[in-house]
Amino acid sequence: MTNDRTIKREIPKNLEQVFTVTKYELLKYLRSKRLIGTILIIALILSLIYILPPALGNPYTGEREDALQVSLKPEFLAFYTEFQSYANFSGGNLVEGTLIITVNGGELPSSEWFLLEEFSLILFEENLTLSSVVATYEFTTDTTSFGLNFLSFAEILIIICVTFFGADALVSEFQNRTAYLLFPNPIKKEVMFVGKFLASFIASVAMISIYYFVTIILSFVTLGEVAKHYPISFGFAMLFLLAALALAYFISSLLKGSTGAIVLTFFLLLMILPIIEGVGAASGVKMGPLLTFAGHSMIYSLSLDDYPADTVTEMPGGGFTFHQFYPELGLSAIILAIYAIVFAAISIFLFKRKELTM
Amino acid sequence: MEIIHVESLTRDFGSFRAVDNLSLDVRNGTMVGFLGPNGAGKTTTIKILTNLISATSGKAYLNGIDVTTRPKKALAEVGSVVETPEFYPYLTPIETLTYLGRLRGMNSSDINRRSSELLATVKLEDWKDKRIGKFSKGMKQRLAIAQALLHEPEILILDEPTTGLDPRGMVEVREILKSLKERGYTIFMSSHLLPEVQEICDYVAMIDHGKLILYDSVDKLASMVKMNIIEVDLAEVPSEESLNQISKIKDVRNVQHVVPLRIDIEYIGDPNLRYSLLKELLATNLKVISFTPQGLALENIYMQMIQDSR
Numbered sequence: 001m002t003n004d005r006t007i008k009r010e011i012p013k014n015l016e017q018v019f020t021v022t023k024y025e026l027l028k029y030l031r032s033k034r035l036i037g038t039i040l041i042i043a044l045i046l047s048l049i050y051i052l053p054p055a056l057g058n059p060y061t062g063e064r065e066d067a068l069q070v071s072l073k074p075e076f077l078a079f080y081t082e083f084q085s086y087a088n089f090s091g092g093n094l095v096e097g098t099l100i101i102t103v104n105g106g107e108l109p110s111s112e113w114f115l116l117e118e119f120s121l122i123l124f125e126e127n128l129t130l131s132s133v134v135a136t137y138e139f140t141t142d143t144t145s146f147g148l149n150f151l152s153f154a155e156i157l158i159i160i161c162v163t164f165f166g167a168d169a170l171v172s173e174f175q176n177r178t179a180y181l182l183f184p185n186p187i188k189k190e191v192m193f194v195g196k197f198l199a200s201f202i203a204s205v206a207m208i209s210i211y212y213f214v215t216i217i218l219s220f221v222t223l224g225e226v227a228k229h230y231p232i233s234f235g236f237a238m239l240f241l242l243a244a245l246a247l248a249y250f251i252s253s254l255l256k257g258s259t260g261a262i263v264l265t266f267f268l269l270l271m272i273l274p275i276i277e278g279v280g281a282a283s284g285v286k287m288g289p290l291l292t293f294a295g296h297s298m299i300y301s302l303s304l305d306d307y308p309a310d311t312v313t314e315m316p317g318g319g320f321t322f323h324q325f326y327p328e329l330g331l332s333a334i335i336l337a338i339y340a341i342v343f344a345a346i347s348i349f350l351f352k353r354k355e356l357t358m
Numbered sequence: 359m360e361i362i363h364v365e366s367l368t369r370d371f372g373s374f375r376a377v378d379n380l381s382l383d384v385r386n387g388t389m390v391g392f393l394g395p396n397g398a399g400k401t402t403t404i405k406i407l408t409n410l411i412s413a414t415s416g417k418a419y420l421n422g423i424d425v426t427t428r429p430k431k432a433l434a435e436v437g438s439v440v441e442t443p444e445f446y447p448y449l450t451p452i453e454t455l456t457y458l459g460r461l462r463g464m465n466s467s468d469i470n471r472r473s474s475e476l477l478a479t480v481k482l483e484d485w486k487d488k489r490i491g492k493f494s495k496g497m498k499q500r501l502a503i504a505q506a507l508l509h510e511p512e513i514l515i516l517d518e519p520t521t522g523l524d525p526r527g528m529v530e531v532r533e534i535l536k537s538l539k540e541r542g543y544t545i546f547m548s549s550h551l552l553p554e555v556q557e558i559c560d561y562v563a564m565i566d567h568g569k570l571i572l573y574d575s576v577d578k579l580a581s582m583v584k585m586n587i588i589e590v591d592l593a594e595v596p597s598e599e600s601l602n603q604i605s606k607i608k609d610v611r612n613v614q615h616v617v618p619l620r621i622d623i624e625y626i627g628d629p630n631l632r633y634s635l636l637k638e639l640l641a642t643n644l645k646v647i648s649f650t651p652q653g654l655a656l657e658n659i660y661m662q663m664i665q666d667s668r
Contacts, residue, residue, distance in 0.1 A: 009463040009509065011434045020460040031448040180443035181505070184408035185461045186434040355411040357371070
């Protein structure tokens with residue numbers, strides 16, 4: 001018997017199906033509490049990081065008065081023959097040209113003192129050891145320090161996004177039995193994977209972009225300028241996001257329950273890997289290949305012009321040595337890319353093999 | 359032409375063999391009921407056919423395309439309901455059908471037209487814009503049937519399609535299936551409801567322990583039934599003598615006095631011989647007030663075949 005009712009249709013190309021899956025996955029996020037939750041977390045954290053320092057007495061800009069303890073010029077300053085006394089002056093974030101020195105209430109002409117910035121000292125022509133000397137100056141937080149404060153949470157935000165938008169993306173299809181609806185369609189599993197991964201990535205990028213955008217706006221509004229390496233930091237954030245998302249999808253393709261996948265992803269990225277980093281630092285081993293260590297490059301790349309070097313600190317009395325390591329940017333980029341590719345490839349392989357046996 | 363062709367299909371779960379060297383052909387435009395007890399391998403077979411699980415060995419072809427190696431092409435003209443699928447709770451029926459329609463290559467006007475038709479057919483038109491998260495199991499089952507028919511596929515593979523429906527819903531789905539059969543769909547349907555299968559299917563495939571134990575047309579199976587049981591209700595308690603007389607009637611194998619006013623007569627022969635049996639019963643002066651064949655031909659065969667294979 002022939003069937004004259006059937007309408008033959010062209011099966012959509014893989015790329016078209018990827019966008020269809022992505023569209024409906026994004027709709028899921030748009031209608032979920034997770035997206036709203038993430039936005040609330042961003043708003044809360046940005047507010048706390050921005051408001052707390054001034055509220056605790058550390059404003060970003062302003063005017064400061066420091067009483068200086070003046071001493072006679074020591075031997076190591078003998079080179080400066082025209083000066084007789086000196087005082088330590090930290091003058092953090094001093095705005096150039098705003099420093100005024102007053103002695104016993106009267107302003108000391110700038111020709112009679114000299115700021116030796118590299119040693120944080122002020123030298124005086126006269127012996128002012130018995131005078132009351134006050135330094136008055138305007139200060140401002142430098143844009144990189146301001147940005148670093150905010151970016152330290154951006155790394156955690158990525159972990160939250162990966163957990164919310166990626167950790168159960170695959171396993172939930174099995175646990176919630178929606179796979180019975182989706183899988184018997186003319187669509188390859190790798191196409192489903194890419195569509196879902198793309199949606200997770202887009203949702204996470206949107207959240208992270210909001211965070212970076214608000215940080216930059218706050219920097220501009222507060223300091224009048226913005227650190228110049230935000231684009232590089234954002235690039236590393238995207239690499240870290242891809243790598244962490246691939247790890248989350250790997251866990252999602254491996255486990256059988258959504259809760260397990262969410263908990264494991266979150267704690268692996270937020271606690272377990274950082275603990276390994278810490279143990280490595282305590283042992284003097286730089287955990288360069290570790291995902292979260294390489295991920296720190298999104299923070300430190302903001303201070304690219306003054307990139308911190310690894311340090312070793314001897315703790316007094318105990319012979320204990322503390323190491324502070326920083327990721328190498330080029331190597332970190334390669335490591336993050338390898339994580340993203342390898343975990344994504346393994347996840348696709350596992351997802352294709354995963355069967356609906358429940 | 360065989361639109362579904364299963365060849366030596368085997369599936370093992372560890373040491374347990376769920377489907378054992380199963381071979382089966384379904385002709386285009388026919389409706390096949392796939393029967394068997396729980397754990398017989400029905401759902402496993404259907405899951406392999408719909409690419410939800412893989413086969414340990416063997417092949418399964420849909421429209422001549424091997425579903426185990428080219429699932430995307432093989433499933434292009436297949437609509438399926440496997441177990442009771444769950445839907446995305448954040449989508450409405452219209453959005454769900456649009457999503458699936460897009461994946462199946464339908465354009466917007468096609469999707470709109472078919473969605474309206476099908477939601478009316480399965481009586482969900484008033485719910486088309488409500489999120490599925492609030493739907494009952496029966497509503498989801500009806501939506502599952504709608505999505506299977508959305509792209510007007512050549513083949514329908516249904517795993518117990520009336521599960522979860524109330525009696526009215528079951529009747530409605532049965533009517534839908536009958537109309538699809540009339541329109542030439544090829545339907546491969548597993549079910550535990552034997553009267554339903556006997557009523558609407560052309561063929562019956564029976565499976566037990568993963569093996570195909572019977573595959574024939576419903577008509578032929580009905581005519582093959584040799585064992586019939588008739589329930590006879592009486593107005594007064596029959597005497598021993600009457601019972602002896604009945605047991606001596608030609609082709610009567612056994613007479614059971616079930617309760618005082620009822621006897622079950624087991625007889626061998628064509629169901630059409632019931633009339634002569636009734637005549638002879640009346641001749642024994644029994645006060646017969648009802649004379650009802652017990653069960654259906656398919657039920658009898660099912661019980662016999664499954665018992666034999668155990």
